Amino acid sequence: MCGIVGYVGKNDCSEVLVSALSRLEYRGYDSAGIAVFENGNINVIKAEGRLKNLENKMENENFPKGSAGIGHTRWATHGKPSDINSHPHIGGEYVTLVHNGIIENYRELKEKLEAQGREFYSETDTEVVAKLLDFNYEGDPIKAIEKTLAEVTGSFALGILFKDIPNVIYAVRRGSPLIVGVKDEEGFIASDVPAIIKYTKDYYLLEHDEIAKIAEGSITFTDLKGNPIDKELKTADWDMDAAEKGGYEHYMLKEINEQPDAVRKTVAPRVFHGMPSLEECSITLENLKDIKQVFIVACGTAMHAGMVGKYAIEKLARVPVNVDIASEFRYRSPLVGEGDLVIIISQSGETADSLEALRVSKALGAKVMGVVNAKGSSIARESDMLVYTHAGPEIAVASTKAYMVQIAVMYMLSFELAFAKGRIDEGECKRLTAELMAMPERIAEIIKSTDEISHEAAKCLIDAESLLYIGRGFDYALSMEGSLKLKEISYIHSECYAAGELKHGTISLITDGMPVIAVATQSDLFDKTISNIKEVKARGAKVLLICGDGFEVGEDVADMVIRVPMYEEMLMPMAAIVPLQLVAYYSSVLRGNDVDKPRNLAKSVTVE
Numbered sequence: 001m002c003g004i005v006g007y008v009g010k011n012d013c014s015e016v017l018v019s020a021l022s023r024l025e026y027r028g029y030d031s032a033g034i035a036v037f038e039n040g041n042i043n044v045i046k047a048e049g050r051l052k053n054l055e056n057k058m059e060n061e062n063f064p065k066g067s068a069g070i071g072h073t074r075w076a077t078h079g080k081p082s083d084i085n086s087h088p089h090i091g092g093e094y095v096t097l098v099h100n101g102i103i104e105n106y107r108e109l110k111e112k113l114e115a116q117g118r119e120f121y122s123e124t125d126t127e128v129v130a131k132l133l134d135f136n137y138e139g140d141p142i143k144a145i146e147k148t149l150a151e152v153t154g155s156f157a158l159g160i161l162f163k164d165i166p167n168v169i170y171a172v173r174r175g176s177p178l179i180v181g182v183k184d185e186e187g188f189i190a191s192d193v194p195a196i197i198k199y200t201k202d203y204y205l206l207e208h209d210e211i212a213k214i215a216e217g218s219i220t221f222t223d224l225k226g227n228p229i230d231k232e233l234k235t236a237d238w239d240m241d242a243a244e245k246g247g248y249e250h251y252m253l254k255e256i257n258e259q260p261d262a263v264r265k266t267v268a269p270r271v272f273h274g275m276p277s278l279e280e281c282s283i284t285l286e287n288l289k290d291i292k293q294v295f296i297v298a299c300g301t302a303m304h305a306g307m308v309g310k311y312a313i314e315k316l317a318r319v320p321v322n323v324d325i326a327s328e329f330r331y332r333s334p335l336v337g338e339g340d341l342v343i344i345i346s347q348s349g350e351t352a353d354s355l356e357a358l359r360v361s362k363a364l365g366a367k368v369m370g371v372v373n374a375k376g377s378s379i380a381r382e383s384d385m386l387v388y389t390h391a392g393p394e395i396a397v398a399s400t401k402a403y404m405v406q407i408a409v410m411y412m413l414s415f416e417l418a419f420a421k422g423r424i425d426e427g428e429c430k431r432l433t434a435e436l437m438a439m440p441e442r443i444a445e446i447i448k449s450t451d452e453i454s455h456e457a458a459k460c461l462i463d464a465e466s467l468l469y470i471g472r473g474f475d476y477a478l479s480m481e482g483s484l485k486l487k488e489i490s491y492i493h494s495e496c497y498a499a500g501e502l503k504h505g506t507i508s509l510i511t512d513g514m515p516v517i518a519v520a521t522q523s524d525l526f527d528k529t530i531s532n533i534k535e536v537k538a539r540g541a542k543v544l545l546i547c548g549d550g551f552e553v554g555e556d557v558a559d560m561v562i563r564v565p566m567y568e569e570m571l572m573p574m575a576a577i578v579p580l581q582l583v584a585y586y587s588s589v590l591r592g593n594d595v596d597k598p599r600n601l602a603k604s605v606t607v608e
């Protein structure tokens with residue numbers, strides 16, 4: 001994910017910027033660049049690939065040391081990794097900036113600026129905000145920032161240089177994190193503490209819509225109207241390892257908390273005038289219209305995301321969807337051929353069985369769409385159509401944010417497919433897309449509101465030898481992922497069953513005190529799930545129910561209830577997965593396991 005740094009002070013600015021960027025490498029990136037003031041000019045240099053490429057280029061071009069500047073590592077979202085698309089971006093005569101996050105309405109703004117005669121050199125949303133800021137700038141940075149922020153939507157952080165205000169950095173954030181570091185007369189900006197911890201542990205946390213002005217020996221904060229703000233200086237008490245985890249105890253918890261941002265980055269760039277648009281991934285309404293059936297092929301968590309996709313696509317687009325485990329699909333002579341769409345979902349893009357399933361499908365004449373997180377991976381390269389998920393690097397073996405963005409893509413695809421097939425009209429398509437666009441804020445709320453109770457729930461589970469997850473419809477698809485999450489990191493045996501299937505055998509496993517985790521978020525299935533819960537409860541099960549907050553639940557139904565707010569019901573897996581992830585996480589922590597590196601598991605399974 002993109003990283004921002006900035007430095008004002010007596011030291012060699014270029015060197016500080018590159019060193020700070022190197023501390024953000026763990027976030028993942030595909031290009032880097034810096035911009036520094038020197039003798040009233042702003043010099044910009046950028047290079048695709050590793051930081052080393054940038055350093056070599058700086059050396060070859062004798063790039064100035066600079067007295068103040070900004071730097072950036074880019075994880076491509078809008079436009080491919082390239083020198084041109086890398087940051088910093090130049091907005092015009094005055095503005096040069098770096099950006100983390102997403103400008104959701106960049107296409108509309110670009111059209112407007114083009115109509116005003118501004119020309120664009122890159123494919124990025126960043127260049128749009130740079131051009132807009134430059135357009136709005138009349139000598140007062142705060143006014144220009146205020147005006148610009150009134151026009152843009154999305155979540156972002158910006159580090160800005162104005163050519164006529166040398167050796168000063170302006171920074172502003174809305175959504176995406178940004179800190180301002182301080183040490184004596186030096187000032188820093190960074191997306192994350194690790195970038196500057198080598199230089200200082202003292203920093204300010206920039207809040208939503210606050211502007212920082214960093215000059216040598218002075219750091220001031222204002223709101224968008226220019227009113228001064230007093231901020232509390234914080235001191236990081238982390239070592240480097242903790243710093244890279246963003247202060248979280250484990251990568252898994254950090255990644256759970258990164259989910260809102262990951263969804264935003266995955267969805268927002270693909271919404272145009274309120275409609276989902278996967279055209280940049282070579283997916284058009286025209287080629288979706290003729291699809292006869294869909295196969296979703298993947299492994300583990302990615303396969304569970306495919307299950308959610310199946311329910312969404314069949315419900316909305318009325319196209320039959322088969323979900324296959326890749327290791328089965330590749331050897332079972334699948335009935336796949338021309339006119340079929342095979343979707344391969346993979347975080348790593350290197351899973352051996354998924355990659356082979358892709359090759360089998362292509363050989364049989366099907367079109368393959370990859371839904372992949374790792375840029376440039378084998379599955380990404382070999383797919384006919386490619387939708388990148390923008391979760392950033394996922395380090396914990398237990399997948400959380402990658403799953404979340406995979407299901408976000410499944411929803412987008414189901415909306416677009418349903419629209420292409422004439423199953424929903426434009427109004428409905430826009431309504432569903434708006435609901436999806438609203439999910440990042442909602443997910444953030446749910447992470448906060450369910451953290452403590454999920455911890456409590458985990459305490460009741462950790463001595464269990466075995467437990468069951470049950471649900472119906474979307475809740476069944478979701479519970480499969482909840483069950484996998486728990487067993488892979490807590491080592492407690494668990495199985496997931498469609499709630500209606502219990503009576504056909506599995507219910508004989510229920511003994512006194514056995515935990516059962518039930519998920520009920522779908523109103524049409526709620527009463528049926530409650531009946532199934534009562535059946536296990538009557539046989540001694542201890543029930544943890546995760547359900548929508550609008551449902552009435554009798555006192556005798558569950559031993560513990562975790563409520564999540566009700567939104568568009570189709571999208572409820574994005575809400576209800578959060579407590580399931582947290583329950584698994586805390587169970588692992590409480591059992592003293594290695595949460596991020598569970599035994600016997602690898603992050604990327606490149607062998608069969």
Ligand code: AGP
Pocket residue numbers: 299300301302303345346347348349350351354397398399400488603604605
């Ligand atoms: C889940 O937490 C696991 N990491 C695992 O099931 C994973 O989803 C599976 O191995 C598929 O990996 P991929 O997405 O990289 O293809």
